[in-house]
Amino acid sequence: MSSVLELRNLALGYRDLTLFRGLSMDIESGSTLAVLGANGSGKSTFVKMLLGLIDPLAGNLNWTQGKPREIGYLAQMTEFDRRFPIRVRDLAAMGAWRGFGLRRGLDAAAQKRVSAALDEAGVLDIADRPLHQLSGGQLQRALFARVIMQDAPLILLDEPFAAVDQSTEAHLLSIIRRWRAEGRAVVLVVHDLSSVLDHCSHALLLGGQEAAYGTVKDVLTPARLVAQGYMSESQASWMFRSPTPMQEAAHV
Numbered sequence: 001m002s003s004v005l006e007l008r009n010l011a012l013g014y015r016d017l018t019l020f021r022g023l024s025m026d027i028e029s030g031s032t033l034a035v036l037g038a039n040g041s042g043k044s045t046f047v048k049m050l051l052g053l054i055d056p057l058a059g060n061l062n063w064t065q066g067k068p069r070e071i072g073y074l075a076q077m078t079e080f081d082r083r084f085p086i087r088v089r090d091l092a093a094m095g096a097w098r099g100f101g102l103r104r105g106l107d108a109a110a111q112k113r114v115s116a117a118l119d120e121a122g123v124l125d126i127a128d129r130p131l132h133q134l135s136g137g138q139l140q141r142a143l144f145a146r147v148i149m150q151d152a153p154l155i156l157l158d159e160p161f162a163a164v165d166q167s168t169e170a171h172l173l174s175i176i177r178r179w180r181a182e183g184r185a186v187v188l189v190v191h192d193l194s195s196v197l198d199h200c201s202h203a204l205l206l207g208g209q210e211a212a213y214g215t216v217k218d219v220l221t222p223a224r225l226v227a228q229g230y231m232s233e234s235q236a237s238w239m240f241r242s243p244t245p246m247q248e249a250a251h252v
C-alpha cells in the first residue's frame with residue numbers, strides 16, 4: 001500500500017514539555033487512522049503539527065503524494081463560529097477556493113460539484129440557509145461537504161462525531177468509507193473508543209510519554225490502554241469482557 005505521509009523519528013512537544021519521541025509511521029492511502037489518548041496526551045499538538053502550525057521537536061515529515069500539507073481539514077465544531085454570515089452552499093464552496101481562487105469565483109462545473117457535495121452530505125435541501133440557523137448535526141454535515149470539496153489525498157477530522165446523533169454519525173461514516181475506497185488517507189481524532197474499534201484500520205495511541213502506532217487490533221489492547229493512561233484497569237476489563245452488557249441484554 002502506498003503512503004501519503006511518512007513520519008520519521010518524530011518527537012513532539014513544546015519548549016519545556018516532550019510529549020513523545022521516536023515515532024516512525026506511514027499514513028497510508030486507503031487507511032483510516034484513529035488518533036486517541038487521554039486528555040493532555042498530545043492529540044491537538046499532533047493535529048497542529050500535521051497542519052504545519054507547529055514544528056516537531058525532532059524528526060521529519062515526508063509528503064509522498066499531492067503537495068506538502070494538502071489536507072482536507074475538519075476542525076472541532078466547538079471552534080467554529082457559526083455567526084459567520086454565510087450560507088451552507090458558500091461554506092461548502094470555500095473548500096474549493098484553493099483550486100479556483102477567491103477573485104474568479106466558481107465556474108458552472110464547480111457549482112455542480114458543490115451541489116453534489118451538499119447532496120452527499122445530506123444538506124442540499126438547506127443549501128441557502130445561513131449557518132446560524134443550523135442544528136449541530138446539520139452544521140457538521142455542511143462542514144463535511146466543505147471537506148469533500150477540498151478533494152485532498154489526506155483528510156484530517158478532529159472529533160467528527162462529537163455532538164452528532166447516531167444516524168448523522170452513520171451518514172458521515174459512509175462518506176469516510178467512500179474516501180477510503182478512493183485511496184485517500186483519513187485521520188480521525190476521537191475520544192470514544194467504540195467508534196474506533198468498528199471503523200478504523202490503524203490507531204495512534206498517545207499518552208504516558210509514548211506514541212504507539214499499528215493496526216487497531218495490535219495497538220488498542222487493554223494492557224496498553226491502561227499503561228498509556230487512557231482508561232483504568234477496571235474500565236478496561238469491563239470494556240473488553242465478552243459478551244458486552246448490551247449483547248447480553250439483547251438476548252434476555
Ligand SMILES: Nc1ncnc2c1ncn2[C@@H]1O[C@H](COP(=O)(O)OP(=O)(O)OP(=O)(O)O)[C@@H](O)[C@H]1O
Nearest residue numbers: 014015017019037038039040041042043044045046
Ligand atoms: N502552546 C503550548 N505551549 C506549551 N504547552 C502546551 C501548549 N499547547 C498545549 N500544551 C500542553 O501540551 C500537552 C498536550 O496538549 P494537547 O492539547 O495536544 O492534548 P490533547 O490530547 O489534545 O488534550 P485534550 O484531550 O484535553 O484536548 C498538554 O499538557 C498541554 O498543556
